[in-house]
Amino acid sequence: MKKRHSTKTNYPLQALSIIFFLFLGILVLLPAVYTLCNSFMSPSEIRQYYAAAINQREQGGAAFHLIPDAFSLEGYYMVFLRRTNYLMKFWYSLFLCIAISAGQIFVSALGGFAFAKYPLPFKKGIFFLLMVLMMMPIQVTLVPNYIILDGLNLLDSWLALILPMAFLPFGTVFMAQIFKGIPDEILDAAKLDGAGTFQILFQIIAPITKGGIISVFLLSFVDAWNMVEQPITFLRDIFRYPLSVFLASVNQVNFELSFVCGVLAALPILLLFFFFHEELAQGIELSGVK
Amino acid sequence: MKGRHHLLERRKKLTGIWLAAPSLFGTFLFFLLPFAICIRYSFTFGVGGSYFVGFLNYKDVFSSYAFQLAAVNTLRFLGIGVTLNIVLSFFTALVIKKGLAGSRMFRYILLLPLVLPIASVVMVVQVFFADAGILNQWLISIGVPIAQWLEGPNAFYVLLGLYLWKSFGYSVILLLSGLNVIPEEFYQTAAIEGAGSVQKLVSITLPMMAPHLFLAAVMGIVNAFKSYREAFLLGGKHPHDSIYMIQHFLNNNFENLNYQKLSVAAIMLFLVLLFVLCGLYLLQNRYKEQ
Numbered sequence: 081m082k083k084r085h086s087t088k089t090n091y092p093l094q095a096l097s098i099i100f101f102l103f104l105g106i107l108v109l110l111p112a113v114y115t116l117c118n119s120f121m122s123p124s125e126i127r128q129y130y131a132a133a134i135n136q137r138e139q140g141g142a143a144f145h146l147i148p149d150a151f152s153l154e155g156y157y158m159v160f161l162r163r164t165n166y167l168m169k170f171w172y173s174l175f176l177c178i179a180i181s182a183g184q185i186f187v188s189a190l191g192g193f194a195f196a197k198y199p200l201p202f203k204k205g206i207f208f209l210l211m212v213l214m215m216m217p218i219q220v221t222l223v224p225n226y227i228i229l230d231g232l233n234l235l236d237s238w239l240a241l242i243l244p245m246a247f248l249p250f251g252t253v254f255m256a257q258i259f260k261g262i263p264d265e266i267l268d269a270a271k272l273d274g275a276g277t278f279q280i281l282f283q284i285i286a287p288i289t290k291g292g293i294i295s296v297f298l299l300s301f302v303d304a305w306n307m308v309e310q311p312i313t314f315l316r317d318i319f320r321y322p323l324s325v326f327l328a329s330v331n332q333v334n335f336e337l338s339f340v341c342g343v344l345a346a347l348p349i350l351l352l353f354f355f356f357h358e359e360l361a362q363g364i365e366l367s368g369v370k
Numbered sequence: 371m372k373g374r375h376h377l378l379e380r381r382k383k384l385t386g387i388w389l390a391a392p393s394l395f396g397t398f399l400f401f402l403l404p405f406a407i408c409i410r411y412s413f414t415f416g417v418g419g420s421y422f423v424g425f426l427n428y429k430d431v432f433s434s435y436a437f438q439l440a441a442v443n444t445l446r447f448l449g450i451g452v453t454l455n456i457v458l459s460f461f462t463a464l465v466i467k468k469g470l471a472g473s474r475m476f477r478y479i480l481l482l483p484l485v486l487p488i489a490s491v492v493m494v495v496q497v498f499f500a501d502a503g504i505l506n507q508w509l510i511s512i513g514v515p516i517a518q519w520l521e522g523p524n525a526f527y528v529l530l531g532l533y534l535w536k537s538f539g540y541s542v543i544l545l546l547s548g549l550n551v552i553p554e555e556f557y558q559t560a561a562i563e564g565a566g567s568v569q570k571l572v573s574i575t576l577p578m579m580a581p582h583l584f585l586a587a588v589m590g591i592v593n594a595f596k597s598y599r600e601a602f603l604l605g606g607k608h609p610h611d612s613i614y615m616i617q618h619f620l621n622n623n624f625e626n627l628n629y630q631k632l633s634v635a636a637i638m639l640f641l642v643l644l645f646v647l648c649g650l651y652l653l654q655n656r657y658k659e660q
Contacts, residue, residue: 313624
């Protein structure tokens, strides 16, 4: 409704912005669509088109090839067949990621609430520190974490993967940003009605900030689903490596299957994104409110 | 009455500490304690860290070519990448704000690369940018000289493009939410007073959006460090000099069991990020007060 202020529609400008969005949309979607389409080619077809691009000893060049010459599920078949434990790894990874994201939500909902709405000693300073820690790349904490996990006797267990990631400072910072947007009056009113802290958090705040909570879940799930460094560092037993490590290694060994592995790697995340894209956008929006 | 008030305040403080406890505990155990270990390591020599050597490790690291290269590259990547990301997404947010049919759907499309695992698209990047890849084949067919995209200095720009592709959507949505909070009346008043569109941008839009721009910069840095995964998948442990990042330095020293050098680099990174965050924070506050 607000947009109707400008009485005249500027048609050339409108056309220009449509072209701009179309271009941007294609640019954004192309890699994903390309991967999906190419995953339905047989390994021999992939070799035929891309061998020159991947292997420098081959002659010729790669060609843009979106639609398969012959629709084939051979790639999928080979991934499933070659690794009979594929499905086991899939469920194991799913379990890890859900545990990490759930932990992250628990920690960050409570922590974020405290930082947004309660007086804490050195609150500003600690929050600032959390932000700096959030910005640090994962590689920095890998070794020190190894020492800590060794001290706690947790190396080589799945807790070694779950704990450090569940406590990542990102969630707390993100949720604090979102909770800051909630008017104090709502909380005060609930308190006057005799609601306890957890009652307020679960029955009043959680429904309003659903977008934020789901965003934290989704973003930390993605991070966990993609982890490669942590398992390699913290686990000696390669049978405990999650799917992400396996998929990343296939990419380098046989390139014929890497489109298929790409699709398989993206599948659970695409599913989550399909259901929760609106909440994700909403969560990011809410985190910006002051 | 006053005593009761005092009691309530104290109880509130206590509740806050309880709520923040898991987050603070985890941060202490997995981030601060490790960091303290890092600081101790940085001043010692030997595997157990038994000899105190003062600033010798610092001198060593600063004079090493690998560290200098990594530091310069990382700063260059962050500086150019984050700035470009914010400028481009600000521009796009302005275009979306002007109103366009279907732009709501478009926002979701923009978010897709953020959640898509990089392992899913790295094959596409390779097929497109390899020496005998699709891009070079196109360049040949239109008679433009070809280039090395992944193994030459151009690798930096490919990585930059991938970073923008991934993190662009997040900042667009964040900045768009900032634009939407600004009351329309501000612009109307400014228009009555005869302000031009540039003046409106500088004196209304930018100050009102200072917190959003601050957050977009912080998240931009967070995502920029995650680009290491892309750099690693494209170039391995020793990529072309132009994309040799601080994380390569950290990882390679980890593999050589050189924890001292790693610790020095980690501390430097922490200090730089602290400095950057302080700078951004002050900038935001100055803008807001105007």
